[in-house]
Every structure is written in structure tokens, then in C-alpha cells.
Amino acid sequence: MTQSRCDRCGASGPAHDFVSAGTDGTWRVLCSRCFNTEMAQFADMQGFEHPSFTPLRLRDVDNSDHEFHFRSLLLGDQLSLEAFELAGDDEAAGYRFQILGKADSKPFALLGQLIQTMKRALSMKHLQAEAGRLQIADMTVRGRVEWNGDEGASQPCVIIDGRRIEWNDLGAMLLAFEGWQFRLEMLDPSDEA
Structure with missing residues (x-):
């Protein structure tokens, strides 16, 4: 699994949990937690807590299992929750889902909505x-x-x-x-x- 290192806190982790963020022509690699912390400061949001979820397995209509990883990103006045499958070398591939809520949304409520969307999509075959x-x-x-x-x-x-x-x-x-x-x-x- 490809690892990345956060330019702000120095933490390392799987590449899918990192964001390339730029301001004033300077680009940095930030873990999603540091990205969200900076976005909350920029938006003057008090008490924002970074939501984190463990991977989840769901079965599709053909009885095949799919493992989804999650990433949450604070995008100004919105909270984005993404679910995606990983291919080799930590590259996002396969199914990918996203839901947007207000920045002060309850993360577990958003997760519940996202999982329902995922289940509906996995129940269809095109x-x-x-x-x-x-x-x-x-x-x-x-x-x-x-x-x-x-x-x-x-x-x-x-x-x-x-x-x-x-x-x-x-x-x-x-x-x-x-x-x-x-x-x-x-x-x-x-x-x-």
C-alpha cells in the first residue's frame, strides 16, 4: 500500500487519506485530518471534529463482496463523505460514492445516507x-x-x-x-x- 506523509503534522498513512492542497501557489500534501483542521480554521468553525470510519464490506447483486474505504473532507460550508474501493498500490478503482452535507452535519447520519446509496447501486446490474x-x-x-x-x-x-x-x-x-x-x-x- 502506497504511503504518504503529511507536510503539516508529519503523520504517514495510506495515500488515499491525503490531499494535495494549495494556497498562494504553494502546494502541500496534507492528511485529511490536517486538511479538515485548516478548513475549519479558515471557515472560522469552532469545535469541528474530524470524522473517521473503518472500512466496510458490502455485497452486490451477484454476491460479490466489495470493501469500501472512507474519507471525509470539510469543503467550506459542506462536509464531503466519500466511499471507494481500492485497487493494487492504494489506487482508487471500482465503485466510488460521495455525499455532501452541511459542514455541521452529524457524520454518522451522513454515513447512513451514503450506505443506503451504496446499497441501492450495488443492487443493480448494468x-x-x-x-x-x-x-x-x-x-x-x-x-x-x-x-x-x-x-x-x-x-x-x-x-x-x-x-x-x-x-x-x-x-x-x-x-x-x-x-x-x-x-x-x-x-x-x-x-x-
């Missing part, structure tokens, strides 16, 4: 294997657009049902709907798809 190939299971596909990891690439990849799908592979799946109309709607990561 892709199915047919003759050894992935196909769109129904008329709706929900997912997330991601960078494909290639510095020179002009195409993204997408994450559908928690799995990475290359752009060309998604195009091949769409060929089954040749001549049909479609609607592409982009949603904020904190909106439920």
Missing part, C-alpha cells in the same frame, strides 16, 4: 456477460467517466458496475443499439445516478 462478452443488460447504463491512465490518450474509460470498461469496448456494446436515440446526462459525483 452489464451482463453474453457469449463471453459484456453487453448492456437493459436500456439504462450508469457509471463514471475516468482518466484511462495514458498521458497522451484522448479517450477516457468508464467504470460501470464497479469495473473498468475501455471507451472502445463501451462503443462495441452500443452497436447493439444502432439507430436508437440516447440521452447522455452528466451528474455531480455527489448526485445519485
Whole structure:
């Protein structure tokens, strides 16, 4: 697991719990606790306590387990709670969820809402294997657009049902709907798809 070190407190930990933060052209790596402390000071919030949650396993509609890690970030007047799966080397991959609440929200209430969103998403399947190939299971596909990891690439990849799908592979799946109309709607990561 990739480790990072906080430029403010010196603590080290898993990279997914760190933020690159910049002010006045100076960038620092901060643990989420120090980031939240600085944001609370900046927003003049008294008594803000950094919420921290242990990883959680949830099962999807195919009975596969998914382990989610959590990160909370104070973003001015909002508290962001994120849940994500990790791939090798501490890289976020697979399912990713976010919920936003007011900065003074009760963290466990937000966590409960986030877990309900996660359970709803894990109960749906948008892709199915047919003759050894992935196909769109129904008329709706929900997912997330991601960078494909290639510095020179002009195409993204997408994450559908928690799995990475290359752009060309998604195009091949769409060929089954040749001549049909479609609607592409982009949603904020904190909106439920």
C-alpha cells in the first residue's frame, strides 16, 4: 500500500487519506485530518471534529463482496463523505460514492445516507456477460467517466458496475443499439445516478 506523509503534522498513512492542497501557489500534501483542521480554521468553525470510519464490506447483486474505504473532507460550508474501493498500490478503482452535507452535519447520519446509496447501486446490474462478452443488460447504463491512465490518450474509460470498461469496448456494446436515440446526462459525483 502506497504511503504518504503529511507536510503539516508529519503523520504517514495510506495515500488515499491525503490531499494535495494549495494556497498562494504553494502546494502541500496534507492528511485529511490536517486538511479538515485548516478548513475549519479558515471557515472560522469552532469545535469541528474530524470524522473517521473503518472500512466496510458490502455485497452486490451477484454476491460479490466489495470493501469500501472512507474519507471525509470539510469543503467550506459542506462536509464531503466519500466511499471507494481500492485497487493494487492504494489506487482508487471500482465503485466510488460521495455525499455532501452541511459542514455541521452529524457524520454518522451522513454515513447512513451514503450506505443506503451504496446499497441501492450495488443492487443493480448494468452489464451482463453474453457469449463471453459484456453487453448492456437493459436500456439504462450508469457509471463514471475516468482518466484511462495514458498521458497522451484522448479517450477516457468508464467504470460501470464497479469495473473498468475501455471507451472502445463501451462503443462495441452500443452497436447493439444502432439507430436508437440516447440521452447522455452528466451528474455531480455527489448526485445519485
